[in-house]
Amino acid sequence: MTSPVKRLRAETSALVVIDVQDRLLAKIPTAAALVANAGFLMDVAALLDVPVRATEQYPKGLGPTTPKLARRLPADLPAKTAFSCCGAGTFLEELEMLRRPSVVLVGMETHVCVAQTALDLLAAGLHVYLAVDALAARGRLDHDTAIRRLEQAGAVPTTVEAVAFEWTGDASHPKFKAVSGLVIARSAAAAT
Numbered sequence: 001m002t003s004p005v006k007r008l009r010a011e012t013s014a015l016v017v018i019d020v021q022d023r024l025l026a027k028i029p030t031a032a033a034l035v036a037n038a039g040f041l042m043d044v045a046a047l048l049d050v051p052v053r054a055t056e057q058y059p060k061g062l063g064p065t066t067p068k069l070a071r072r073l074p075a076d077l078p079a080k081t082a083f084s085c086c087g088a089g090t091f092l093e094e095l096e097m098l099r100r101p102s103v104v105l106v107g108m109e110t111h112v113c114v115a116q117t118a119l120d121l122l123a124a125g126l127h128v129y130l131a132v133d134a135l136a137a138r139g140r141l142d143h144d145t146a147i148r149r150l151e152q153a154g155a156v157p158t159t160v161e162a163v164a165f166e167w168t169g170d171a172s173h174p175k176f177k178a179v180s181g182l183v184i185a186r187s188a189a190a191a192t
Contacts (some may be wrong), residue, residue: 005068006127008158010048010167014100015041017054018085018114020069021088023062028108028136035068037134038106040186041160042072047175049168049181051098054078055085057113084116092124102127104163106134111146118155128155131163161186 006012017038026032045052056065056077061147064070065077080088095103103126105114114135118128130150137143151157158166166174 004155008102008129008163008166009169010050010102010105011166013050013102013104014094014095014098015050015052015106016043016117017042017052017065017069017073017086018105018111018117019055019057019062019109020066020107021056021062021064022066022107024057026162027138029138029140030136032192033133034106034108034188035066036189037131037160039069040182041074041104041106041131041134041163042069044160044164044167044179046072047178048169052099053085053091053095055080055088055091055113057081057083075092082116083113084120086117086120086124089160092120096124096127101125102129104129104131104158106131106160108135109137109142110135111142112135113147115150118150119153122154129156129163130155131160132157133159173182 008169016036042052054073054077054189056079058081059079078088086092103121107114132147147157164179
C-alpha cells in the first residue's frame with residue numbers, strides 16, 4: 001500500500017499519456033476536452049521539466065496517437081496489447097528509473113487502460129494522480145465509477161489546472177508567468 005498522499009512537485013513527478021488515439025477518440029463524447037486538457041498539461045510538463053511518457057493501444061488496428069498530442073511526444077511510443085501500460089515492455093522499469101514517485105495520468109479509457117495502469121502503479125508503490133478532466137471513457141458511468149474505484153484504491157483525483165499550480169507551487173516560481181500564460185490561453189480556448 002502506498003504511503004499517505006503527498007503534495008505534487010514538478011521535480012518528483014512524471015506524466016503518463018495513455019492511448020489517446022484518433023480511432024478511440026471518435027467514440028469519446030468528451031474527446032475535444034480530453035485532448036485540450038492533456039495537451040495543456042503536456043505543455044506545462046515541458047516548461048517544468050516533468051518527464052512525459054506515453055503508450056498506444058494496438059496501434060496497428062487503432063492507429064497512432066492523435067496528431068495534436070503526438071507532436072509533443074517522441075516518435076516511437078511503446079505499443080501494447082495489454083490494457084495496463086505496465087504491460088508495454090519495459091514501461092514500468094523505465095518509469096521507476098526516473099525516480100519520480102508521483103505519476104499523473106491522462107488519457108483513456110478511464111475504466112480500462114487508465115484503471116489497470118493506475119492499479120499496477122499503485123501496486124508498485126508509486127503515488128498516482130488522476131487528472132480527471134483529461135481522462136475519458138465512452139460512457140459517463142464507466143468513467144465516474146472508475147474514478148471512484150481508483151480513489152478507494154489510493155489514487156488521488158485532481159484536475160490539470162490544479163496539477164499545473166501544484167507543480168509551480170508559488171507565484172515566485174521562475175516559470176510561473178509562462179505557466180500562467182498557458183492557463184489563460186486554455187481558459188480563452190474553452191470559452192470559444
